[in-house]
Amino acid sequence: MRHIHQRRVPRESDLRRYWKVMTLSERFEQLVAALLGAIIAVIILLALWELVRLVVETLLLQHQSVLAHSVFQRLFGAILTLLIAMEFQHSIIKVIERREHIIQTKIVILIALLALARKFIVLDTGATEPTMVFALAFGVLVLGGVYWLIEQRDAARRGEEAETRVTSAEHPETDDASSRKPS
CATH class of the missing domain: 1.20.5 (Single alpha-helices involved in coiled-coils or other helix-helix interfaces)
Incomplete structure (x- = not known):
């Protein structure tokens, strides 16, 4: 797996390169994926803001112990929610960058497993x-x-x-x- 700093340079967008040869439905899929990516990016930013606010309010202002079960549930529930959104965002980015044509089943299953793990933590x-x-x-x-x-x-x-x-x-x-x- 290549990391961000290992990407080919200079990098022309695969989307831009292949746009002319894409079918109408492929273009539509790319536009939907880009819109979903933008929406999820906004959701991730809002969730991150809420997580920071929760940490500051709970741990710094109210001086609650992170080991208290209810505090632990709230904090790690928020963290896992953020991780789930980020993983979903990553899978959409793969579609946009044309590294994957469709979202892989394995990724969906892993996201579902993360969601169930979150459910067990906040249960x-x-x-x-x-x-x-x-x-x-x-x-x-x-x-x-x-x-x-x-x-x-x-x-x-x-x-x-x-x-x-x-x-x-x-x-x-x-x-x-x-x-x-x-x-």
Whole structure:
């Protein structure tokens, strides 16, 4: 995975480069993705502002302990909400930059797992029915299983692609040995 500081320089936008050859529906998808990206960026900024306000108000002004269960729930609920939004934003940026044509299923599953983890952290155990806890736990297991299956499929595909590259590197000739004339 390339990091931001490792991007090719100078970088012409892939969107600008391919805009002329895109179909109308691909252009529409790009515009929707860009609009979603902008909306989520605003939501992330507002959530970050709320998190900073919550930390200042709770920990500095009211001198509440971060170890108090209700304070912990509020703070980490806000942090995880922000992380979920940022991960979603990252997946949309991939679509906009044309590194992914569509949002990958694995990313959606990971975002759902983050949302369930957040739910477990902010869960009020005193007011929550045991069946709800069971349902949430079952959801985590199912999503984890689906993620594992997708990862296994992707690993098998990567193995096949690597094997194909090795085979073609070892045998660059296009015709087979049986069709060659002896010298």
